[in-house]
Amino acid sequence: MSEEILINITPMESRVAVVENGILQEVHVERTRKRGIVGNIYKGKVVRVLPGMQAAFIDIGLDRAAFIHASEIFLCDGSAEASISVLVHEWQNIVVQVIRDEIGSKGARLTTQLSIPSRYLVYMPRTTHVGISLKIEAEAERERLKQIVSEYIAAENIKEMGGFILRTAAEGASATEILMDIRYLRRLWDQIDAQTKTISAPSVIYEDLCLALRALRDLVSPKIKKIRIDSRETFERATQFVAELMPEIADRLEHYHGERPIFDLYGVEDEIQKALEHKVLLKSGGYLVVDQAEAMTTIDVNTGTFVGYRNLEETIFKTNLEAATSISRQLRLRNLGGIIIIDFIDMEEKEHQRQVLRTLEKQMERDHAKTNIISITELGLVQMTRKRTRESLEQVLCEPCSSCHGRGKLKTPETVCYEIFHEILREARAYQAKGYKVLASQKVVDRLMDEESSNFAELENFIKRTISFQVETIYSQEQYDVVLL
Structure with missing residues (x-):
């Protein structure tokens, strides 16, 4: 299975496409005038405390106040206090990190549990926990990685060392590579910590990397064979970034200077347009109907023109299997998050239900976002959640229709x-x-x-x-x- 990352840079926006065997799987768009702020660390000021909601609004210097729930405010000992009134008070200065961008009418979501990612690790300065990605399944490898980090912490003997989470990319990494990451993160935190003591609120203390470099840090895996960048300046920045943080992928970087636009190589532009459509056609003749609303996303599966070969149950089963694979791609491609309800075509046989659900789970294992799939309900619906941190593709590229005001319907x-x-x-x-x-x-x-x-x-x-x-x-x-x- 061959994967490539295509990075398209213009003065107006940056775009990243993940292509697998010539088929677009993910696309990320960041506008120059509206950069995402997830991962940014701010020194903010509490402007309003809402005991009834167990939450507070924090001014971090944006047009709209950001939101923090009491469960996201961690005390020095790592515990979370129940009452927001005990945790914060109005006009208090507080250091926070954005965990979700402004989406629609909702302000940014914050936490005080700071985390700084690198290639193999996520550093959490306000905890002592050492964790490992659940996607690393081999017990011997989990133990090896944990031992490398634990030995470093013991050898350094630094008070308030902080905690670490070993990312999926750490699987197979050498001790030297992991220790380089740890030292890089510690130096970065020392700089951030020094700033928090001198800077006034509201101010930004630390900004996450631009989209192109985030893609290198977060999306590159052993499956990625080539990373093509169509901007000379960004290619040079990427080369320097890779040399410092992930030298093992240096030979995969390529400056693309072909005559055709880079997103035309695999029909990426056409696939982006299709990802904004309501209906998704399946190869068999069936189709999906994707409805994205503020509260949740619903996906309906239909047989369409597919009539099958043997009997109705077999036709429905084949359609649902194909739909499960297509749905996992659509969730990544459209960057759909929050609550997702999938209405598969009703299946009589329990074994068919089990296989469709297993296919969906297997396909979702490739997703970078955290997902949770619940078994099929009595009504034949699959309920799942997908972590939402940034706006969906539709929210980035579109706005509500001025004629129907977002209803999707016009009065006759x-x-x-x-x-x-x-x-x-x-x-x-x-x-x-x-x-x-x-x-x-x-x-x-x-x-x-x-x-x-x-x-x-x-x-x-x-x-x-x-x-x-x-x-x-x-x-x-x-x-x-x-x-x-």
């Missing part, structure tokens, strides 16, 4: 005509006027003068006023005005 011309009917009746009862002029879109005016002409003739007789119509080309289908003459 017939409905708008009847609303105009009711509006004229209200106006006639409230004001004296010689007549009324209706300003509306072409479709609505056409209907008023055709299918609804007899109704409006009756209305004119009833209110004893004339009604005229005027097309406004800039009006959406739902827009109209009733003008008194």
Whole structure:
């Protein structure tokens, strides 16, 4: 299985694509004017404490105050106190880290449990815990890695050393490579810690890497055979970053200067457009319907034109198996997070249900985000969660429709005509006027003068006023005005 990372840099935005066997699996977009702030550390000021919500709002220098829950405020001994009123008070200075970007109407989410990632480790200066990624399954390897870190901590004998989590990338890494990472993280923390004591609030203390370098740190695995970068400047920065932190991948870096845009190599641009669509076609003829809402995302599986070869149960089973693989890709590609409900086609056989669920779990193991899949419910639904830290692809690239205001539906011309009917009746009862002029879109005016002409003739007789119509080309289908003459 061959994977590549394509990095496209322009003055306006940076984009990273992960391609597996020629098929796009993930895409990350960061706008220059709206960089993500997950991982950034700030010295903030408490502006409001909400005991009823066990939370507080913190001014960290953004347009909107950020949010922290009591469970994310850790005391010196590593425990979390229950009452927010005991933990913080208004106008108090506090050092926090962003764990979720501003998404929609919600402000950034914060924690005081600081963590700084590197290639193989995550350093947590305010805990003494040493943990290992669950994706490293071999017990001997887990023990080896834990021993390397524990021996370093014991040898250094530094008070308040902090804790570490060994990332999945640490599997197979040498002791020298891990110790280099530890020393790098300790030097970085010393700089951050010194700043926290002198800087005033609200201010940023530490900013995470730009998207291109984050991709090198977080997305590169042994499966990645090539990393192509189309910007000379970014390529040079990446070369320096790799030399310092991850020299073993230096030979995989490549400066792309081909005539074709880098995202055209594997049809990435077309795949991004498809990832914004409501419907996802399956090779068999079935399809998925993806609905992203604020509270949750729902995915519906349908057989479509797939009629199968043997019987209905087998057709449904094959469709659901294909859908499970496609869903795991769509979650990564669209960066969907939070609560996700999957409505597979109902299966009678328990073994089929088990295999579909196992396929989904197996495919989700490749996901960098933390996921939790719950078994199929009595209604045949699969409930799962996927950690949401940044905006989804749709939220980055799109905005709510100005015509339907995000509903995804428009009122029919017939409905708008009847609303105009009711509006004229209200106006006639409230004001004296010689007549009324209706300003509306072409479709609505056409209907008023055709299918609804007899109704409006009756209305004119009833209110004893004339009604005229005027097309406004800039009006959406739902827009109209009733003008008194």
